[in-house]
Amino acid sequence: MDLRKSALSFGKVISVDGSKVTVKAESLRNLDGDTTLYVEVGSFVNCGGFHGDTICTITRVLIEEVERRENIVENKIVELSIIGSKGVDGRFTRGADKLPSIGCDAFLLNGEQVNFLLGINLDEEERKKYFKVGRRSMNGAGDAYLNLDKLLGRHTAIVGTTGSGKSSTVARIAQSILESYPKPRLIFFDIHNEYTNAFSGTWQQKANCIEWDSFSLPYWFLDLDEFISIYYPEAGGTQKMYIKEMIEELKRLDIPEPEDQKVSVDSPIYFDMDTLIGKISRKRDGETTEAKRDPFNKMILKIQSIHNDTRFSFLKRDMDEKKSLAAYFKFILGLDSDNQKYISVLDLSGLPAEVRTICVGVLTRLCFDYRYWDMDPENLPIALILEEAHTYIPEDSSSKYTLCLERVEKVAKEGRKYGLSLIVVTQRPSNISSTVLSQCGTFVTLRLTNDLDQNKIKRLLPDTLGDQADILSSLRDGEALVTGDAMTLPGKVLFDPPAPRPKSNDVRFHKAWIDGPPPGYSVEDISKWWITRERNITQRD
Known part of the structure; x- marks a missing residue:
């Protein structure tokens, strides 16, 4: 596709400084058929000459006043930033082998040309990679x-x-x-x-x-760190070790030998929470002093409180079917x-x-x-x-x-x-x-x-x-x-x-x-949903 449409030429390059290019514009708008393209910040430009085609974006547009004897001349100056070039396959590629030459023409690019550079209008296989989300904000940019x-x-x-x-x-x-x-x-x-x-x-x-x-989110899918973080975040090193050993033992119960040895505490296998609490209780009862039993009491109370808390019911919702x-x-x-x-x-x-x-x-x-x-x-x-x-x-x-x-x-x-x-x-x-x-x-x-x-x-x-x-x-x-x-x-x-x-509009x-409140508005219902933690999502017209 031709990226140097004469109708879209708007000026000539007067300065090149690294990745910055300055163009002296003859006009700030061009007609492309029925569409008017403007020289505006964000528009895409091709600086085309014997060096090839250098693709740029407009970063600044200004009027520069120059005093000449008895009158003031206004020069339309457009500053560009180089973003890439047209490769040998006609596609856009980042970077440029050669910079634009002084005096080469600058052409505005329309939406069809830009999409061609990106490969959107090429063969069917390439086109599958792209999907449309909107339009470019610049006029005629496609x-x-x-x-x-x-x-x-x-x-x-x-x-x-x-x-x-x-x-x-x-x-x-x-x-x-x-x-x-x-x-x-x-x-x-x-x-x-x-x-x-x-x-x-x-x-x-x-x-x-x-x-x-x-x-x-079944609790038996949690790894050890996740289980501890939810059920007993205050657990010390020894308590974590006991919990690890007991969960690992429970997860291996229904796994035949020798496969059971491949099961770890992090394996996503069902185990019964009440059985875990029972094992902790028996471990506690085997201790001889109250001081030694106390850590197990804390462990049991914390795990039971989370397990029985209705706010955490999502952790055991699939427990019956394992x-x-x-x-x-x-x-x-x-x-x-x-x-x-x-x-x-x-x-x-x-x-x-x-x-x-x-x-x-x-x-x-x-x-x-x-x-x-x-x-x-x-x-x-x-x-x-x-x-x-x-x-x-x-x-x-x-x-x-x-x-x-x-x-x-x-x-x-x-x-x-x-x-x-x-x-x-x-x-x-x-x-x-x-x-x-x-x-x-x-x-x-x-x-x-x-x-x-x-x-x-x-x-x-x-x-x-x-x-x-x-x-x-x-x-x-x-x-x-x-x-x-x-x-x-x-x-x-x-x-x-x-x-x-989505339901994200401002109120x-x-x-x-x-x-005023809609028909059927009930403070009692809201209080009930709050207490039972069952939200009834409704939206008025």
């Missing part, structure tokens, strides 16, 4: 596509302040994947029960929305052969605050182990979408976050080798683990107003964006600066609105305070 392999192969961060359209952007990306690929595998960690609504209607047949009262690991993953991943599901939304809104970080860490570790033991990473690649990630993987050395941080950071560093990807979603990137963010290859940055958040993201963005990174506080709702591996040519993208939307105070 539709915006993401490269699925690079989006998920190298992890992604989606960041934006509250109200910037973050949840809608996440939902749109997931819906676009479902539209473009028949058999994906996405798992949402839905902290506030927002996304069930986004995958209702036309998406319902493909979605496995697991409500809180159906969600389970759910196996295989059955659990078929349920979570929607792998029922008669009713396949391709996106799982786990409603985690009911998790007790004190164990939320641990449970997210457990789910992440289980998914990692599942992919680790599948010897081919392409058999069933999985993407984990971590909503409100700053609440459980913060840049914090506090011990209550340690377990979850270790598990998520391990996936960030090693997951892509096993076909496990992360999409980290947060409104406070300054509070997120730097280890996790540094492993992300793509950044979808919506509006950010906090200085700390802006500065952390700016440090992670490529220098070729120039002053474009300064627009983060003025982006529109649903508009993002997309950079990194999944979008080789970085820039502003206005994401298509999801249909339907309509004006409507509620005009109409």
Whole structure:
């Protein structure tokens, strides 16, 4: 495809300084058929000449006044940043063998040309790698596509302040994947029960929305550290040793020899909690003094209190059927052969605050182990979408976050080798683990107003964006600066609105305070749900 359309020529190169190019423009807008393209910050430009085709992005546009005798001449100056070049195969490639020559022409690139450079309009096999998510914000810049392999192969961060359209952007990306690929595998960690609504209607047949009262995380799947963190976080070294020995013995009960010797305390095999408590009691009764019995009394009281606490019922929800690991993953991943599901939304809104970080860490570790033991990473690649990630993987050395941080950071560093990807979603990137963010290859940055958040993201963005990174506080709702591996040519993208939307809209105070409470509003019902911890999610029109 011709990248040097005469109708889109707007000036000539007058200066080249490393990766910076200056163009003296003859005009700041060009007609491309029925479409008008403007010379504006973020637009893509080809500096074409005998050296080849150098692809740049506009970082600054200004008028330079020059005094000449009795009049003042206004020069239109456009500053560019080099981001790559056209390779021998006609595709975009990062870097440039030769820099533009002084005097060579500068051409605006339209959407069709940009997508051709990316390979979106080439052969059918290449086109399968891309899926449409919206359009580029610049006039005439065309539709915006993401490269699925690079989006998920190298992890992604989606960041934006509250109200910037973050949840809608996440939902749109997931819906676009479902539209473009028949058999994906996405798992949402839905902290506030927002996304069930986004995958209702036309998406319902493909979605496995697991409500809180159906969600389970069997206690026998916990490894020793996770079990201790939930059931007895104050345990000392000796108490941990006793618990380890007893659980290991219980897990080996129904395993025939010599296979039982391969079973460890971390093996995801069912054991009965009451039997464990009974073993601890007998161990206590064998001690001769009250001082020696006291640690076992504490152990029993703590484990029993958690086991009988209705807030932790999700840990024993599958106890009667002694759910196996295989059955659990078929349920979570929607792998029922008669009713396949391709996106799982786990409603985690009911998790007790004190164990939320641990449970997210457990789910992440289980998914990692599942992919680790599948010897081919392409058999069933999985993407984990971590909503409100700053609440459980913060840049914090506090011990209550340690377990979850270790598990998520391990996936960030090693997951892509096993076909496990992360999409980290947060409104406070300054509070997120730097280890996790540094492993992300793509950044979808919506509006950010906090200085700390802006500065952390700016440090992670490529220098070729120039002053474009300064627009983060003025982006529109649903508009993002997309950079990194999944979008080789970085820039502003206005994401298509999801249909339907997640339940993340701002509360309509004006409507509620005009109409008053809806018919049937009952303080008694709310009190009952509070006491029984059974949430009844309703939404007024």
